Amino acid sequence: MSVSTFPGTGRGVIPTVADPVLEIRNLSVEYGYDENPTKVLRDVSLTLNRGEVLGLAGESGCGKSTLAYAATRLLPPPGLITGGEVVFRGRDGVEQDILTLSDKDLRASRWQDMAIVFQGAMNSLNPVHRIGRQIVDALQAHVPGISRRDADDRAAHLLELVGISADRVRSYPHQLSGGMRQRVMIAMALALEPQVLIMDEPTTALDVVMQRQIVEQIAELRDRLGFSVIFITHDVSLLIEIADRIAIMYAGEIVEEAHAHDVYRRPRHPYSDGLLHSFPPLRGPRRELTGIPGSPPDLARLPVGCPFRDRCAFAFDACATVSPRLTAPAVPGDTPGRSVACLRHDPAAVTAAGFTPQPVPDRLSL
Amino acid sequence: MTAPEAAARSRGADPGDDAPVLQAVGLKKHFPVRGLRSHDVVHAVDDVDLELHRGRVVALVGESGSGKSTIARLLAQLMPVTGGQILLHGQDATVRNRRGFRAYVRRVQMIFQDPFGSLNPVHTVRYTLTRSVRIHQGKLRGAELEDALSALLTRVQLTPVERYVDKFPHELSGGQRQRVAIARALSADPEVLLADEPISMLDVSIRLGILNLLRDLRDRLQIAILYITHDIASARYFADRTMVMYAGRVVESGDSESVTQDPKHPYTQLLVRSAPDPEDLDARARGARGEAPSLVRPPAGCRFNPRCPFATDVCRTEVPPLLPVGDGRLAACWGYADRPDRPTLGSVLEVYGERPAVDEQLLAAVEGTSTEVQR
Numbered sequence: 001m002s003v004s005t006f007p008g009t010g011r012g013v014i015p016t017v018a019d020p021v022l023e024i025r026n027l028s029v030e031y032g033y034d035e036n037p038t039k040v041l042r043d044v045s046l047t048l049n050r051g052e053v054l055g056l057a058g059e060s061g062c063g064k065s066t067l068a069y070a071a072t073r074l075l076p077p078p079g080l081i082t083g084g085e086v087v088f089r090g091r092d093g094v095e096q097d098i099l100t101l102s103d104k105d106l107r108a109s110r111w112q113d114m115a116i117v118f119q120g121a122m123n124s125l126n127p128v129h130r131i132g133r134q135i136v137d138a139l140q141a142h143v144p145g146i147s148r149r150d151a152d153d154r155a156a157h158l159l160e161l162v163g164i165s166a167d168r169v170r171s172y173p174h175q176l177s178g179g180m181r182q183r184v185m186i187a188m189a190l191a192l193e194p195q196v197l198i199m200d201e202p203t204t205a206l207d208v209v210m211q212r213q214i215v216e217q218i219a220e221l222r223d224r225l226g227f228s229v230i231f232i233t234h235d236v237s238l239l240i241e242i243a244d245r246i247a248i249m250y251a252g253e254i255v256e257e258a259h260a261h262d263v264y265r266r267p268r269h270p271y272s273d274g275l276l277h278s279f280p281p282l283r284g285p286r287r288e289l290t291g292i293p294g295s296p297p298d299l300a301r302l303p304v305g306c307p308f309r310d311r312c313a314f315a316f317d318a319c320a321t322v323s324p325r326l327t328a329p330a331v332p333g334d335t336p337g338r339s340v341a342c343l344r345h346d347p348a349a350v351t352a353a354g355f356t357p358q359p360v361p362d363r364l365s366l
Numbered sequence: 367m368t369a370p371e372a373a374a375r376s377r378g379a380d381p382g383d384d385a386p387v388l389q390a391v392g393l394k395k396h397f398p399v400r401g402l403r404s405h406d407v408v409h410a411v412d413d414v415d416l417e418l419h420r421g422r423v424v425a426l427v428g429e430s431g432s433g434k435s436t437i438a439r440l441l442a443q444l445m446p447v448t449g450g451q452i453l454l455h456g457q458d459a460t461v462r463n464r465r466g467f468r469a470y471v472r473r474v475q476m477i478f479q480d481p482f483g484s485l486n487p488v489h490t491v492r493y494t495l496t497r498s499v500r501i502h503q504g505k506l507r508g509a510e511l512e513d514a515l516s517a518l519l520t521r522v523q524l525t526p527v528e529r530y531v532d533k534f535p536h537e538l539s540g541g542q543r544q545r546v547a548i549a550r551a552l553s554a555d556p557e558v559l560l561a562d563e564p565i566s567m568l569d570v571s572i573r574l575g576i577l578n579l580l581r582d583l584r585d586r587l588q589i590a591i592l593y594i595t596h597d598i599a600s601a602r603y604f605a606d607r608t609m610v611m612y613a614g615r616v617v618e619s620g621d622s623e624s625v626t627q628d629p630k631h632p633y634t635q636l637l638v639r640s641a642p643d644p645e646d647l648d649a650r651a652r653g654a655r656g657e658a659p660s661l662v663r664p665p666a667g668c669r670f671n672p673r674c675p676f677a678t679d680v681c682r683t684e685v686p687p688l689l690p691v692g693d694g695r696l697a698a699c700w701g702y703a704d705r706p707d708r709p710t711l712g713s714v715l716e717v718y719g720e721r722p723a724v725d726e727q728l729l730a731a732v733e734g735t736s737t738e739v740q741r
């Protein structure tokens with residue numbers, strides 16, 4: 001089977017013309033209302049194109065879930081969006097900033113424009129209602145004038161779409177396995193044919209066999225229904241398979257963004273490189289692996305300069321004072337459009353701060 | 367040489383001695399199902415044989431609910447077995463009282479999955495370790511105790527010791543907490559470590575640090591390690607032998623490299639082909655269907671038969687024994703039996719590759735209803 005026929009890799013279907021459906025611009029989020037809030041997201045910008053699967057990877061506490069919740073205005077207190085905008089562009093080309101919508105418009109937009117499948121979705125179904133009823137509820141709330149019968153039919157069809165037989169509409173959540181509950185959540189998210197589907201660790205609680213089934217299904221449905229996906233996970237190897245583009249987050253910032261294949265074959269940021277060498281391979285030669293030394297920084301006491309420098313093998317004097325920005329990597333012949341936040345790739349910023357630029361290490365310029 | 371290392375040496379006086387340290391024979395655990403007049407049981411573990419040797423790591427791989435953690439808890443004697451025997455150095459090790467249990471845990475220690483839950487949040491590292499040291503090494507005081515603590519923390523690479531010994535668990539990262547939990551287990555100077563998913567709650571970048579630490583302990587202290595995981599790739603990296611479980615039974619065992627590179631049992635093949643691996647996008651078991659069976663009424667015969675593309679009548683009626691399928695390898699599949707009615711095994715890849723994941727007609731139906739709704 002060639003790569004292009006596998007919908008999951010999706011590399012044959014990326015629109016050549018960028019057609020952004022969701023643009024996150026300079027989004028900043030802080031936790032805490034006191035004098036010393038924790039800056040969990042700092043000026044994060046991210047673009048999701050129509051029909052694209054965008055992978056968001058990073059360790060726990062790096063802000064990937066916060067990014068998803070902030071972009072949908074679901075951030076619970078004490079989270080506070082302190083800046084930026086989230087522009088959603090509908091099928092008709094009309095742009096609206098999600099962050100400034102009125103409550104009424106926001107309610108209409110949710111689920112219809114952007115749907116979200118939550119982390120641990122298996123536990124977010126109401127245990128005392130039948131699953132069919134829960135899907136019908138959502139339909140009736142968002143589609144005015146839909147008859148109960150139509151809604152029932154549609155609920156049954158949605159379940160079949162995700163591979164659950166229609167006679168399960170009368171089941172309670174506890175009668176379904178974890179994988180099936182996760183599918184129900186995906187069916188519910190797709191009920192109103194949203195254009196953007198945000199999936200926050202949708203397969204983390206599942207076994208690999210079930211994970212593969214769900215991931216395949218998402219890819220197939222994406223290809224037919226044409227929605228875009230933001231897929232959040234800590235499992236980079238899974239992302240390389242299913243995502244078109246990958247953004248890697250560290251300590252509340254995006255440190256690298258590129259096509260999935262480029263991230264895997266030619267990582268430019270030392271952290272991406274470390275992450276890729278943190279999971280043992282199932283095939284190929286067995287090699288000694290070390291992971292990344294140290295642990296992620298405390299966001300409440302973030303040092304100036306590059307937040308990764310304490311764990312980085314390529315850190316130099318400028319890293320302690322200059323904060324890296326996302327720039328094109330300083331490697332000739334790189335795919336255009338990829339970016340990396342590392343001072344090794346940004347000699348101009350290093351020189352401007354009065355330090356001597358250091359060359360890009362061989363490891364990061366393959 | 368520190369005391370534990372010396373002890374490890376003396377224990378290993380005869381390197382040719384290949385008798386298992388801890389052994390389970392015909393291990394069985396059934397949990398009663400609650401309810402009025404219910405005599406149902408959950409068949410959590412059935413007929414599992416297992417051997418742990420000095421300085422060797424055995425991985426137990428399987429999906430959640432396959433019984434791997436139950437085996438760890440049985441081996442730690444945290445609950446009684448329904449059937450079968452646990453042997454420590456060939457002697458029946460069934461614990462009958464508190465004194466016996468304490469003597470047993472001195473030799474067999476367990477590391478739990480969640481380092482956030484397994485350390486008491488109101489006590490410092492010093493308190494946690496001191497308690498364990500005093501229980502297992504006698505009433506040490508003063509300088510002796512300090513030496514013991516710093517030796518333990520050094521062994522798990524939490525250095526400089528002064529920086530960590532007076533911390534509370536919440537001041538440590540997940541990886542550091544797991545190291546403290548490992549240090550606590552080591553204070554008993556055990557012969558066997560039962561590690562129940564020791565890295566699955568940790569961040570990706572620090573998992574390997576813990577695995578490398580456990581490997582270092584295996585080599586230096588000659589501890590026998592049972593490594594329980596759902597990640598077959600980490601089993602390949604870390605374990606000498608791998609056993610694959612499905613629905614409470616062992617379906618395949620052998621050295622880790624052959625089990626992962628050339629899986630024999632159809633379930634192992636499905637497992638290996640389902641794991642994400644960017645190196646090999648084509649070798650994918652796509653369109654696989656079904657899930658693990660109910661363990662209250664497990665399927666007759668092979669428990670994998672409802673999902674197995676090669677299953678025949680013999681698979682649905684008779685339980686397959688573990689059959690030899692190569693050097694030191696066993697697989698519980700009738701396909702490797704020497705009998706006329708055995709099923710013919712093919713490649714899981716080919717079988718699953720053909721089926722589409724989404725039904726075309728269904729999709730059309732859903733799209734049809736949705737346009738009606740919009741109208």
